[in-house]
Amino acid sequence: MSETLRHTPLFSLHENYGAKMVPFAGYAMPLQYADGIMAEHQHTRAHAGLFDVSHMGQVALHPIDGDMDRVALALERVVPVDVLGLKPGRQRYGFLTNDAGGILDDLMIVNMETWFLVVVNAACKARDIALMQRALSSECTVQPLEDRALLALQGPQAVTALERLMPDVVSMKFMDAKTGQLDGAEVIVTRSGYTGEDGFEISVPATAAERIAEALLAQAEVKPIGLGARDSLRLEAGLCLYGSDLDETTTPVEGALEWAIQKARRSGGARAGGFPGADLVLAQLEHGASRRRVGLLAEGRAPVRHGAALFADSEGGASIGVVTSGAFGPTLQAPVAMGYVETGYMLAGTKIFAELRGRRIPVTVAAMPFVPPGFKR
Amino acid sequence: MTLYFTKEHEWLRVEGDVAVVGITKHAAGELGEIVFFELNVSANDLQQGDSVAVVESVKAASDVYAPVDGVILEGNPDLAGNPELISNDPEGNGWMLKMTLTNKAQLADLMDADAYAALIG
Numbered sequence: 001m002s003e004t005l006r007h008t009p010l011f012s013l014h015e016n017y018g019a020k021m022v023p024f025a026g027y028a029m030p031l032q033y034a035d036g037i038m039a040e041h042q043h044t045r046a047h048a049g050l051f052d053v054s055h056m057g058q059v060a061l062h063p064i065d066g067d068m069d070r071v072a073l074a075l076e077r078v079v080p081v082d083v084l085g086l087k088p089g090r091q092r093y094g095f096l097t098n099d100a101g102g103i104l105d106d107l108m109i110v111n112m113e114t115w116f117l118v119v120v121n122a123a124c125k126a127r128d129i130a131l132m133q134r135a136l137s138s139e140c141t142v143q144p145l146e147d148r149a150l151l152a153l154q155g156p157q158a159v160t161a162l163e164r165l166m167p168d169v170v171s172m173k174f175m176d177a178k179t180g181q182l183d184g185a186e187v188i189v190t191r192s193g194y195t196g197e198d199g200f201e202i203s204v205p206a207t208a209a210e211r212i213a214e215a216l217l218a219q220a221e222v223k224p225i226g227l228g229a230r231d232s233l234r235l236e237a238g239l240c241l242y243g244s245d246l247d248e249t250t251t252p253v254e255g256a257l258e259w260a261i262q263k264a265r266r267s268g269g270a271r272a273g274g275f276p277g278a279d280l281v282l283a284q285l286e287h288g289a290s291r292r293r294v295g296l297l298a299e300g301r302a303p304v305r306h307g308a309a310l311f312a313d314s315e316g317g318a319s320i321g322v323v324t325s326g327a328f329g330p331t332l333q334a335p336v337a338m339g340y341v342e343t344g345y346m347l348a349g350t351k352i353f354a355e356l357r358g359r360r361i362p363v364t365v366a367a368m369p370f371v372p373p374g375f376k377r
Numbered sequence: 378m379t380l381y382f383t384k385e386h387e388w389l390r391v392e393g394d395v396a397v398v399g400i401t402k403h404a405a406g407e408l409g410e411i412v413f414f415e416l417n418v419s420a421n422d423l424q425q426g427d428s429v430a431v432v433e434s435v436k437a438a439s440d441v442y443a444p445v446d447g448v449i450l451e452g453n454p455d456l457a458g459n460p461e462l463i464s465n466d467p468e469g470n471g472w473m474l475k476m477t478l479t480n481k482a483q484l485a486d487l488m489d490a491d492a493y494a495a496l497i498g
Contacts, residue, residue: 031436032409036409036410037409037410037434037435037436038409038410038412038435039410041435228409228435228436231436232435232436301412301413301460302413302415302433303412303413303433303438305437305438327435327436328412328413328433328434328435330435357417357431
């Protein structure tokens with residue numbers, strides 16, 4: 001393991017639990033533990049899995065003059081999301097866009113009543129923070145929360161396990177956020193995650209991270225889960241991985257993420273546009289884009305992976321798209337993938353072909369998520 | 378009957394003119410649970426180092442290379458429906474293929490079990 005890799009506050013815990021550590025976004029992170037990716041994935045779907053997501057960036061936006069609406073409106077200059085309509089104690093998915101309507105990063109925005117918490121991807125956080133400091137510094141301070149760790153407790157039994165340590169989480173609904181005491185530490189809990197399961201993300205002081213993780217792992221339902229299963233879980237849930245399924249060249253409409261652009265920010269809405277690339281994104285919302293992110297199911301058991309070219313026919317012709325994520329789905333016990341296709345091929349049920357080791361194998365465009373979500377609405 | 382190992386983590390059990398080939402326990406452990414195995418349909422008259430099969434775990438695809446020159450006689454018929462045999466018993470029932478050896482002298486350059494154990498530390 002290279003010495004230049006950063007460690008999260010849970011590095012020692014991962015090693016104690018026998019994790020296989022790998023480099024990810026500049027951090028040494030657990031790929032899997034002794035049970036392996038398949039078992040960890042299935043444990044999360046059936047019980048509860050604890051993930052270390054401390055490598056992600058947690059950023060606090062505190063209003064300079066106490067006015068949350070001013071910060072909300074400032075944030076709306078960089079994200080196409082209705083931030084003004086986000087109520088205290090609620091969070092919302094969104095993304096930063098560039099002038100071409102491409103996605104610079106995807107993120108979560110949490111209204112903490114007197115400040116906003118923004119959670120961004122590890123690989124993008126330095127740039128995101130610089131961007132927010134440039135764009136928002138007249139309305140709020142932009143402060144990376146370097147002294148906090150982030151845990152994700154995911155799965156149908158996550159609430160049962162967490163409730164023993166923090167009883168009032170049971171009343172939370174999907175995308176609710178609240179502060180509270182967990183094992184004597186001040187924590188921020190959101191009922192959310194990135195596995196398609198019910199669950200929580202828990203921001204904790206770095207100094208308490210190991211103790212809280214151990215307290216969660218002491219619950220019978222909970223096992224530690226690595227990045228490998230996190231990837232297969234989010235893929236089965238039809239959720240995008242930034243850098244694979246989304247990047248600066250993909251727009252929200254191409255990425256099938258227009259559900260994250262609320263009515264207020266669309267043409268005719270109360271605060272239409274005003275974010276980078278708005279002209280292009282709003283036009284695509286009305287008229288569509290030339291390509292679209294879709295789910296893909298392959299015949300047989302061979303996974304079709306990132307980078308595989310897609311074709312309309314079994315031989316000849318130009319490529320009509322590309323696979324951006326693909327793996328074997330442990331819940332489905334079948335290969336699952338997502339990718340981009342020209343919009344003429346985007347409807348579920350469309351039969352196309354993926355290039356796999358020099359051959360073209362049949363794949364079917366499929367609705368996502370591949371596995372029904374377990375969110376508590 | 379003698380066991381040989383390659384630095385690409387294949388093993389080779391030579392029985393007369395025929396070799397049984399698979400991947401080592403070490404390699405299987407590194408790959409994680411295997412979900413798919415396939416011989417390269419074009420692989421027949423093999424040169425040492427040619428890609429002869431692909432093995433896929435949940436996470437990634439890996440090539441398997443011909444440890445010596447030869448011709449494929451058969452793949453393990455049990456792997457099509459049960460590729461996890463490779464994870465569970467890589468140096469036994471999870472064997473991948475049988476091949477003839479066209480250049481037996483190449484065996485001298487492969488490792489024995491002790492040398493392989495030293496390689497993987």
